[in-house]
Amino acid sequence: MDAVLVPVLIMGVMGFTIGAVLAIASKVFYVYEDPRIAEVESSLAGANCGGCGFTGCGAAAAAVVGGKALPSVCVVAGPETTAAVASIMGMDPGTAESKLSCNSCDGGLRAENKYHYMGATTCAAIAAMYGGKKTCEFGCMGYGDCVRSCLFDAIFINEKGFPTVIESKCVGCGACERACPKSVLHVVTMSDRLLAFNQTDGRLAPCRQECPAEIDIPRYIAQVRDKDYAGAVATIRERNPLLLSCGRVCPHPCEDYCRRGIEEEAVSINQLKRFAADYEMNTGSRLPISCAPDTGKKAAVVGGGPAGLSCAFFLRRLGHDVTIFDAMPKLGGMIRYGIPEYRLPKEVLDWECQGILKTGIEAKMNMRLGEDYTTKSLKEDGFDSIFLGIGAWSDYMLNVEGEDLDGCYTGIDFLTRFALQQQKDSLEDTPIPIGQKCAVIGGGNTAIDCVRTLVRLGAKEVYIVYRRTRNEMPANMVEIEAAEHEGIQFHFLAAPTKVMGDANGKVMGLEYLKMELGEPDASGRRRPVPIEGSETVIEIDMLITAIGQGPDVSFKDKESLDDMRFTRWNSIEADPETLQSDIPYIFTAGDAYTGASLVVAAIGGGRRAARAMHLYMTDQEVTPVEKSLREKHIPVSIFDKVPGLNSTTRVEMPELEVEERIQSFVEADLVITEEDAEVESNRCLSCCITCYDKD
Amino acid sequence: MGDYIVLIISCVFVNNILLAQFLGNCPFLGTSKKMETALGMSMAVIFVMVLAGGITWSVYHMLLVKYNLQYLTTIAFIVIIASLVQFVEMFLKKSMPALYAGLGIFLPLITTNCAVFGACLINIGEEYTFMQSLVTSFGFAAGFGLALILFAGVREKIILARVPKALQDTSIGLITAGIMSLSFFAFKGMV
Numbered sequence A: 001m002d003a004v005l006v007p008v009l010i011m012g013v014m015g016f017t018i019g020a021v022l023a024i025a026s027k028v029f030y031v032y033e034d035p036r037i038a039e040v041e042s043s044l045a046g047a048n049c050g051g052c053g054f055t056g057c058g059a060a061a062a063a064v065v066g067g068k069a070l071p072s073v074c075v076v077a078g079p080e081t082t083a084a085v086a087s088i089m090g091m092d093p094g095t096a097e098s099k100l101s102c103n104s105c106d107g108g109l110r111a112e113n114k115y116h117y118m119g120a121t122t123c124a125a126i127a128a129m130y131g132g133k134k135t136c137e138f139g140c141m142g143y144g145d146c147v148r149s150c151l152f153d154a155i156f157i158n159e160k161g162f163p164t165v166i167e168s169k170c171v172g173c174g175a176c177e178r179a180c181p182k183s184v185l186h187v188v189t190m191s192d193r194l195l196a197f198n199q200t201d202g203r204l205a206p207c208r209q210e211c212p213a214e215i216d217i218p219r220y221i222a223q224v225r226d227k228d229y230a231g232a233v234a235t236i237r238e239r240n241p242l243l244l245s246c247g248r249v250c251p252h253p254c255e256d257y258c259r260r261g262i263e264e265e266a267v268s269i270n271q272l273k274r275f276a277a278d279y280e281m282n283t284g285s286r287l288p289i290s291c292a293p294d295t296g297k298k299a300a301v302v303g304g305g306p307a308g309l310s311c312a313f314f315l316r317r318l319g320h321d322v323t324i325f326d327a328m329p330k331l332g333g334m335i336r337y338g339i340p341e342y343r344l345p346k347e348v349l350d351w352e353c354q355g356i357l358k359t360g361i362e363a364k365m366n367m368r369l370g371e372d373y374t375t376k377s378l379k380e381d382g383f384d385s386i387f388l389g390i391g392a393w394s395d396y397m398l399n400v401e402g403e404d405l406d407g408c409y410t411g412i413d414f415l416t417r418f419a420l421q422q423q424k425d426s427l428e429d430t431p432i433p434i435g436q437k438c439a440v441i442g443g444g445n446t447a448i449d450c451v452r453t454l455v456r457l458g459a460k461e462v463y464i465v466y467r468r469t470r471n472e473m474p475a476n477m478v479e480i481e482a483a484e485h486e487g488i489q490f491h492f493l494a495a496p497t498k499v500m501g502d503a504n505g506k507v508m509g510l511e512y513l514k515m516e517l518g519e520p521d522a523s524g525r526r527r528p529v530p531i532e533g534s535e536t537v538i539e540i541d542m543l544i545t546a547i548g549q550g551p552d553v554s555f556k557d558k559e560s561l562d563d564m565r566f567t568r569w570n571s572i573e574a575d576p577e578t579l580q581s582d583i584p585y586i587f588t589a590g591d592a593y594t595g596a597s598l599v600v601a602a603i604g605g606g607r608r609a610a611r612a613m614h615l616y617m618t619d620q621e622v623t624p625v626e627k628s629l630r631e632k633h634i635p636v637s638i639f640d641k642v643p644g645l646n647s648t649t650r651v652e653m654p655e656l657e658v659e660e661r662i663q664s665f666v667e668a669d670l671v672i673t674e675e676d677a678e679v680e681s682n683r684c685l686s687c688c689i690t691c692y693d694k695d
Numbered sequence B: 001m002g003d004y005i006v007l008i009i010s011c012v013f014v015n016n017i018l019l020a021q022f023l024g025n026c027p028f029l030g031t032s033k034k035m036e037t038a039l040g041m042s043m044a045v046i047f048v049m050v051l052a053g054g055i056t057w058s059v060y061h062m063l064l065v066k067y068n069l070q071y072l073t074t075i076a077f078i079v080i081i082a083s084l085v086q087f088v089e090m091f092l093k094k095s096m097p098a099l100y101a102g103l104g105i106f107l108p109l110i111t112t113n114c115a116v117f118g119a120c121l122i123n124i125g126e127e128y129t130f131m132q133s134l135v136t137s138f139g140f141a142a143g144f145g146l147a148l149i150l151f152a153g154v155r156e157k158i159i160l161a162r163v164p165k166a167l168q169d170t171s172i173g174l175i176t177a178g179i180m181s182l183s184f185f186a187f188k189g190m191v
């Protein structure tokens, strides 16, 4: 009997004692722990797999409650778990944006070897030896530590030798990021991607460093080469929502930095952009654009030009509620009312603007800041931040006698009035009377657009009168050439001194002084100096002055905006990195900030401002981009020679014949064919910092 | 005093619990990939093993022997070690949060560490006194730590070496452990 009873009793007593001690201990040594931790833990998968990067589900739960991880932390559970965790945390499950791994190098293997290597074939091993065997310090080494680290088979080394992430399999756990000794792989959310800017230590091709909108050019060209046109569109759209417009009017500063251009003709980057953009439009269906979950913050974007559209687009994609206010009847700003139909058909622009609005942006048209509302009233209406992208719409005056005679116009005024009429948005029906002999003063895009418009409107003789020479003209080179083909006569080195009128006050002549080029001025261009007694008169019956424009800041008189500073040229003062004005909730970009500039610059600025506004509205400090590469280049990436290239020729841009195009406003420049796009995309060297594909 | 030193040397080197007695292999392979984790684990094991050595000795001699219930040793020890770890965890969390955070997940892992259990059984089997069991427990734990840390050092270097595909990771780990174990056999006969 005892033989059974005693041991049972002893074990029972022991168990009881231990239980009691533990029970008491749990009271005595009680440490307050957020009860949500236990709740969250019980909703997680419970596999303790560590895939999330925390040591087990308990640690992950603590991190969620501590705000260090998102409800989507668990990589094995599905969206229901995320929703359950989010509801415990009282968060919108939406705020959990999913992460994806992205590879930022696509070809470190092409760089030269520093030494011959026969050791272990892991990235960690070779990185331990002088930072790798390639001369490129930044790039992928291709030994696949990331592939081995991935628990989900979501990475493979492609045939070119660098890692490719299979997005559908990637859960964003970050194992590859930790495994990569070169930090080539980054696990980021879509928002992180949209908010990324070029950095001094980035893996950036020279073209990509130069592009003001910082588009990943080599990537979209590679996608065109692989016939992944939708991918190319997505790549461009990650930086530039106005790809159709830019593909048509951008003067492509990127091409000046193309490495192929050092030895021969640069790759026709912008034609490829237009090709990809037109591809999407021609399919007739829009590619889906995803937006981050709503943040509940409201932003007002004043001005629906490229800067405003870009800012609104990125703010919307970051999850904010955006409303655009614009003074004109339709969106687009200067690219609608300045750039004429034959360069950018308004049908195309309409399609583009609709696509942007379709992400969920509201646009209120015919609403002028300073008249229909003020920045203060917007703030009172509940907008958390305000973007001012009002462009540069106020023409500079020549300040010579007779400038206000009948038959004299200013450039923006003329183009805008004509565009309004052409788009049948104007109240006045009487068209602007077009003269027989017209002179346009100025050498910028506005001047060229005026003369090319005049030719199409039937003017017999059209002159450009410009102070300096053709080389100094700020207009896009293709535009100048097109104007020459269309029969425009150029009067270079001519400074207007007087506009002469007849008895009825109608313009009849323009007097100018001939100039010669002297010493270079601050901008590096040689300053024109007048030649005494060289007055010349041209007979005209219409005159347009298009010598530049600045922002129209009349709105500032309608409210007391003393806290905001403006420059001498009426542009808004702001921090160049964050584009935040002196009033913390007001941001700016585009022509209103830079003075008359380019569409891409306005687009890049719009995104930069969107980043700062996002930081501001989500209560973070509005800091500059770290290691920002804005308007700079990575010195080692700029070559003066590119040996080993086979000579090739750039595809020609197809355009309408001169006789045909000057009869009407149909689009003059045409899109390249698919075959040409393939040839041209193969000319890209897929450069990175120090490497490029030799052919 | 001299006895104790001999005891420690024998536990650490000659009868190393890992490399001579082959106990505690799961944590040995599991936590030896990084020096950092190896250190954490070693500390946790030293802490728990000494405590467990003392308590199991007392329970054995004061309870089981008294009622002639030695056959219950195994089950009693399992219960004791498991609850001890629980207790220690709670205690540390409250009174030594820094140490608790340092040992982190290694504490609960020890519940399943057979080296702890093995050391306690050896203490009983060798009929050590209370003091002796404390010292041997410490010795075994230190030996475990030593082996683990050495092994982690080797493994951190292995990733830099060319290992045939079939032998990568755990396989080469076991081979390495075998060679280490052979070298520890050199201490045989020293004490």
Ligand SMILES: Cc1cc2nc3c(=O)[nH]c(=O)nc-3n(C[C@H](O)[C@H](O)[C@H](O)COP(=O)(O)OP(=O)(O)OC[C@H]3O[C@@H](n4cnc5c(N)ncnc54)[C@H](O)[C@@H]3O)c2cc1C
Binding pocket: A249, A250, A251, A302, A303, A304, A305, A306, A307, A308, A325, A326, A327, A328, A331, A332, A333, A334, A335, A338, A339, A367, A368, A369, A370, A389, A390, A391, A392, A393, A412, A415, A445, A446, A447, A449, A476, A552, A555, A589, A590, A591, A592, A596, A597, A598, A599, A600, A602
């Ligand atoms: C004739 C011409 C040709 C050009 N050609 C080229 C070219 O080929 N390539 C190129 O890259 N760039 C070209 N540019 C420059 C380019 O158009 C501009 O740099 C670009 O449009 C600037 O964008 P933005 O958004 O800053 O301003 P804008 O495009 O000017 O947009 C400003 C918007 O704000 C609105 N607005 C203004 N004031 C108010 C107010 N008070 N309240 C509410 N809304 C207001 C306007 O209606 C407009 O919609 C050209 C410019 C002109 C004038």
